[in-house]
Amino acid sequence: MAEAPPADPYAEAGVDTAAGDLAVELMKSAVRRTHGPEVLGGVGGFAGLFDASALTALATPLLATSTDGVGTKVAIAQAIDKHDTVGLDLVGMVVDDIVVVGARPLFMTDYIACGKVVPERIADLVRGIADGCAQTGAALVGGETAEHPGLLGPDDYDLAGAATGVVDADRVLGADRVRPGDAVLALASSGLHSNGYSLVRRIVDRAGIRYRDHSADLGATWGEALLEPTRLYTAALLRLIAAAGGAVHALSHVTGGGIAANLARVLPPSTRVELDRATWSPPPVFRVLADLGGLGLEATEGTWNLGIGFLAVVDESGADAAVSTLAGEGIAAWRVGTVHSGAPAAGDAWTQGAKGVDGGAVRLVGAYSESNGAK
Template identity: 70%
Template sequence: MVQPPSSHSAVVGRAGGAPVDRYAAAGVDTAAGDTAVELMKRSVAATHGPQVLGGVGGFAGLWDASALTGFRRPILATSTDGVGTKIAIAQALGKHDTIGQDLVGMVVDDIVVVGATPLFMTDYIACGRVVPERIAAIVDGIARACAETGTALIGGETAEHPDLMAPDDYDVAGAAVGAVEADRLLGADRVRHGDVVLALASSGLHSNGYSLVRRIVRDAGLRLDTHIEECGTSLGDALLEPTRLYTAPLLELLAGAYGEGVHAFGHVTGGGLAANLARVLPKGARVDLDRSTWTPTPVFQVLADLGGFPLADVEGAWNLGIGVFAVVDQTVAAQAAEALTAGGIRTWQAGVVLTGLGSEVDDVQGAKGVDGGAVRLVGAYAA
């Protein structure tokens, strides 16, 4: 949810004429911020349940935490993130109603992968100039994705930064909080020898690696409206494909008959395939991730061909068709994969956890400060 710029306008009288809004003259339009809030109110309110107190426009979002009294030992989970330079594609296309889903995917799905149910989210939009319809489109995308993931959008802020940002530039960020029972917290400590690694398909690039993407497109001299036969759409639409939301299917899996057999989830974001799986493996465990079990989404091959390099060169930057890894007990792996696939996310076995083997020179071990297990990609991608 976005509120008007928080500083008050200074209105100073001018002798013999109408008052002058000095803040607006400096480039900050609080009236435009008010208009943006009015445009987004309905979509934001649609994410509110009985736990949300107050309405749109307060100084702080309020959420009734008495719901947590039903937990035996509640653990709070929190995450914050942005969308990165994918925003440059949205700006170039003038399409701003999907970037909000990318934000929710980056933030809320980092919460569910530890087993937590998301509770609420706040957002922040910085821009060079408030264009109410554009801000409302961004927030509408955030709100729709929050509703899909069962997350209340309870607060936010917009900040107009003239001179620091160009008039049509903007950036988005968000933070969310969730909760999980302590004994249902997922992670590397639950992973065992023989566990199966399931791969859940991505919708495309999601929100990582766009600095490389934009350089490839620029160097190739392509326009975003160029039709890409392999993708069945324009280049711009393929690059702007929204991040798939995994929260609801993963929570449904955890609550179902096979939930006890789920040991860990890995969200494939910055760092690519091996690193984000290694983060949720215990030290001493190893997985050979079998490339032959899937064919990367066409957009990845198109970009690699344009850049003149093999897909193996970008396994640390792009998800290559996998958005989440699920590490599950081998006795429920087939049923879990079937359930997720039936729910709309193609899921397949991509590896098995082995322990006590040590690591090889070409293994990726841990990531982002986590001293975890080891992962390497083996074989060739399926045609």
């Protein structure tokens, strides 16, 4: 009698390499859709290859890079077993940081750590990433799925990614371009995006709400409302920069730290901006969560974006045209403040710089509008 084949000790330890291979097969077509002729070698290599020959056409090409994750938003995706949107959130967190300096994204890689490889779930995650890459013009050139049994539960996973872009040195956006008198424009968010979910989850948990419960105020289940995908700004902003003829001076991605801190990072020292709350009405998801948590909206300004996903500092003469261009891209935008010279008086409630950047000073003033949307 023939002997039984030896057991796979790695599989017995909880790592299923066959499931990993199947996951790659399921995601291949989505990944390939992000590839242009610059991507060499296809899917599955040890390293992604990208032909950078075109960059030689730039006078002084600078590479821009960013890395990030989705945070605890993935816990909600896991709770309701819906995994096709958090990959798009990952692209928003990573690629939309690159466009802040005016860079065009070139390529992205992803990393998924999970307790157990479920091929269909991994494929859903990567399809979301690929969809986001396609929308932003980034090629998804590689990634890794790591199975960590014993460290993560069978249904647990986390996402991270990194992206690289390019911008010519004389077109880099930032604080050195900002001038007193510049207009500050707010660009509407699609909701919470991917920040502040530890607070969101705490509020929901303390209220005894389950993510599959329906919310009449939000018009969906809690899980569906809280998984609203991050709006992707890269393609629209690159077109705005090209059309504005130098009028766009600085951009700020409103992520962790909230509205004031992220704007302060892209302002020069000894400048200040007051952002007028009356110019917009935070969408219902923010109001409902704040009420449920017994918080005023002002108390959440350092955590949530409150309806502003990006801020653009533009020359005053080009502000109206920029608002019109963004409207044509399907993004509501409005004037929310003006850059002024001079540091604020000591003791006033200003946010001065952030994340180690010695930037300008920002504060929010007034009361939020009760109307629907921006004025």
